[in-house]
Amino acid sequence: METDLNGGMPPRFVDLKQEIASSYPDFEQRATKAWNEILGALEEVTKNIAEGGSESIAQVNFSQLDSLTPSKIEMIKRKGCVVIRDVVDDAEARGWKDALEEFIKSNPDVEGVPADNKQFFQLFWTKSQVLARSGRTPEGVDLSTPLSYADRFRIRRPGIRWDVHPPHVDGGAIERWQDEHFRMCFADILSGDWRAHDPYDLEGRLNARSSLYGRPNQSTVFRTFQGWLALSETAPTQGTLKVFPDVLMSNAYLILRPFFRPRVTEDPKALLDPENWAFDIATPEFPGIFPRDGGFAGPRPTPALHPHLRLEQTMISVPAVKPGDMVFWHCDVIHSVEEEHTGKEDSAVMYIPAVPSTPQNEAYVKRQFDDFVKGVGRPEDVVNLLGRRAMGAPVEVM
Template sequence: MSKPSDFGPLPLRFSELKKEIAASIPDFETRATKAWGEILVELDKVTKEIAAKGSANVPEVNFTELGTLTPERVKEIRNKGCLVIRDIVDDQEARTWQAWLRDYVSKNPVPGFPADDKQFFEVYWAKSQIRARSHPNVLSATTWLNKMYRTKNGEKAEGIDLETPLVYADRFRIRRPGIQWDAHPPHVDGGGIERWEDKAFRACFHDILSGNWREHDPYNLENRINAKSSLYGRPNQATVFRTFQGWLALSETAPNEGTLQVFPNVMLSNAYTILRPFFAPKESADPESFDPNDWQLDTTSPEFHGIYANRGGFVGPRPTPKTHPHLRLEQTMVSMPKVYPGDMVFWHCDGIHAVERQHTGKEDSVVMYIPATPHTAINAAYVEKQRESFLAGVAPPDFPRTQGEADYAGVGRADDIESAVGRRAMGFAIEVV
């Protein structure tokens, strides 16, 4: 994982990117300045409300409720951009998968970090991972999440099938109590500078950039399916569109036990994050001021706050109290409610999230990363390549090359995919459209 010491300033050419964006929006200065002031006022109110509610901000539903939730409840989940879905997998089956993971890492030379005390494992094809990703209930839950997305006019988007889930293979962690965890501070996945630099990705945030930030829909599919989230080929940067990031709990994990933290208002965090690079505090102003009059438009500096140069590419967004003071991250990054084996946690692909630095519990926190991935042309093409990686026992295309798992004891095989929907999701019965 990258450390702050690895980061550098952005190249001067990004000042031209700012100017290009500003020039593409009629009356950008007036529109953006008005929107920025409104966003600051809204954040001053909403962040206080988030801090007061803590983990109660996060919606909790049972897997059996997904088809019968009221429109009001679904709207709440959309607005928060995160949720816990309980009892997706039987408790005992989830604990069995945990035991298999422990056996896998004990019998094989698995890569992971920290190197001298591995807790985050860079392996993808353990039998339990195959079973979990292809489990019909897991895929049913991710399908339900995929269908939260829509086109602006309500018509079916060409080249996308929200009813057909795909699998994006990722890793897992077994985090022990008492270990400070600094590897995952607040950040956003699914693309960094690409949010501004790639024109299709930028179009996802057009309402924000044009000043109509309240009209922004984080669930609009229109440009998402063609957005390029990886322009620089950086390892660990997903090239697919995941509607929600997620993990499956294989143990009990509560607040202060190394769980996930989120900023539970995806529309507002998007609005602030996208406009932040275009504003700077006036010379005599407090850089944390919520007063719109203390801020001025900045289209000349190359800075895109929270984006950093790193090893030939870029990382971020990584908001901090210094770069994004109005998010009040030290109070608003709320922890997930207590989860049990078989529960899943999900957060919107634009959601700011982190992992708690402290684990003060008594049990290892064990989670398996499983996002919600819809069928799109780009995603289906990736799954085809991922299937070949699976069969060869090597890391999936988006991840760093390793020795591979083909000869590991307990490695998963195609026969471990026990359902038809799982086989299709893993690329064994899929068409590239």
Template sequence: MAPDKTGPLPERFADIKKDIAASYPEFQERATKAWAEIIQALGETTASIVEKGSEYIPQVYFKDLKNLDRETVDRIRRVGTVIIRDIVDDAEAAKWKEDLKTFVKENPDVDGFPEPNKQFFELYWTKPQVKARSHPNLLAASTWLNQLYHLKSGAADTTLEGVDLSVPLTYADRFRIRHPGQVWNFHPPHVDGGTIERWEEPNFRKCFSDILEGNWRAHDAYDLEGRLNARTSLYGRPSQVGPSHSAKYFGSVLTNAKSTVFRTFQGWLAMSETGPGEGTLKTFPDVLLSNAYIILRPFFRPICSGDALLDPKNWEFDLSSPEFPGIFPKDGGYGGPHPTPLLHPHLQLQKTMTSMPKVYPGDAVFWHCDVIHEVEGAHDGSDDSAVMYIPAVPKTPMNLAYVARQKECFLDGQRPPDFPKGTGEKGWVGVGAVEDVTSQVGRVAMGLQA
């Protein structure tokens, strides 16, 4: 686990809490009742998570996506994490890994870390990455995930203007080929896609209105209202951390990428076998409970310590403090949320952070944009753990605008807009080109065709 991060946060953050409290009727009474209910529900869920382990994570096959029963779909929505198997042929995905290794060998100056044994690469436009992102099956899986979202009943139809959940877009990201034996502890439990903005930014706050009203069980993490216009970065922090920071951050903390697009699910495609204990992803497998707890946590402070913290009677309502536990100053803005055992004891992260089941080349892991996630610190397997990061991105005005800028970077061999400036890939051996995007859906997704 990462060290617990604290402020100092500006005193005006206390005003954010007071403004929220003033915006909801009987806020203290309703929030206090909800807080106790959430803590009880977390205790019950923790027991089930511990009992089932990795099997708690839903697993489905790509070919079955259109025919899944309601119970399975509801389970995926609640857990917020899913393994989709056999999206790409095993041999094709495994070959992509070998082709990426060849690319790195033929272009030895590529940026990556750790030095001198690079395993995480600042590469975006290699042929395997371009082919994988534009693969019809990957985009079909993305569409299925996007369509788990919906517009809240009764909201104005104009909210969806320019939005089409049936049209997937691409978001160019990187890849890793992690070697066994290397300890990585720069991805502790965290949530991406916005920090203090969850409370401060009015549109983003709408996503959690039911929780703030005390009606936390009605919270729908898949409601589009608020998501489409949410400003997830108010402070102009750098979008992503690049390899130039690796000397500072490798062995410590490297998290909270500031994506400027709306990703319904983050995800990666496996290019190797990877299982628990082999450097895989871990998630907190209940997006309803984690959202409810994290959003209400700043309004309560403990009045004791130790095991007694688990009793909701040992917490009191408090609007006086500017602290938002798990949020901390960073890069001229704020990082987090970084839930920790000390600051968020009821999540029982030591027990509940759940490793993904064993995956094979061509399988993919996807996790909801609000899900708490981390990367296993140890890779105790015998082979490389290799994945390409490919999220699910729907067509929205904001996302289309980003893809248009991203396309220009692709055509010029430069890094995408959300990522740190640095050496591009133009002219390198094995870089992808427009002709590597062979499907129509792939061309649309990459902004190459209307």
């Protein structure tokens, strides 16, 4: 059954919109001015992204991270996504993939999807995963005290259609507006000063509640960047990651979108005209947010609900990667997985996010390590001091 992404929100969310509007002086005037500016800026931004293709995504070598120029750093931050080459030796990464394949071959009953041809595995503590998390310090995060939490891996087979990860944003749905701390992250956008929005400002993020409704499979750690390590060669059209590479523009648009409705809906071209949009806080809809599992999922932008993003042209596949390369994307970046895998070999990645040291995250990794040593993992597989610190091991274990 297709999910209704533009309806079914409870009437009480009218009150939420009006509460937000009353929190900012001259909200209607300032939001309308900002909305029109954002739509104008998106016209140029989306054109450049579509023309640039995979070259729109930043690429650096692991050995160059200490010598990046300020302009390169600012470019990476604006795009919100980066490919980091040669983080792990190719042979070592391939060896981890071989070990994963042997494990799932020896344990055919492990949980995975799709059920009839498992490719995305609900496994967190295999030796390969523990070695990969603890043997290297992933970049793109706070390097002073990086922490890591357990995540899964995928080994995607060629020719299998994959439609379970359309364009979306992780880490909180209606919570972005409903939770007061989370809303603080977007205060500049809501006040009309959208160009001043800093997606990397920690104020609000540290105490933001991204799961108010206790939905299953919701992350409760604070993630700055999501990421994966390539275990095979994968190129565009071969089942790889796609992103909208401008986190400032996508945040500005998505956060203000609920406060405007189209005056016309039949003409797709007319939808792009700012004159055909009206300020609206009398309806409960938050386009791209939808009820699920007793709470709300999303944001899931679509061409119909978010036409100015031009998602058909601007969801860009990351460049070709080799085993040992890593890809990181900001927690607010719109991302998806290619539906088609036209290659001849597996497209395999291991998800290895890293998180900064915060009280919330310190408590999480401590609970995680306690579970780890209860039998689901072997402490001796955590191979170095930084790795043990990242995994939440107590000092005496180090």
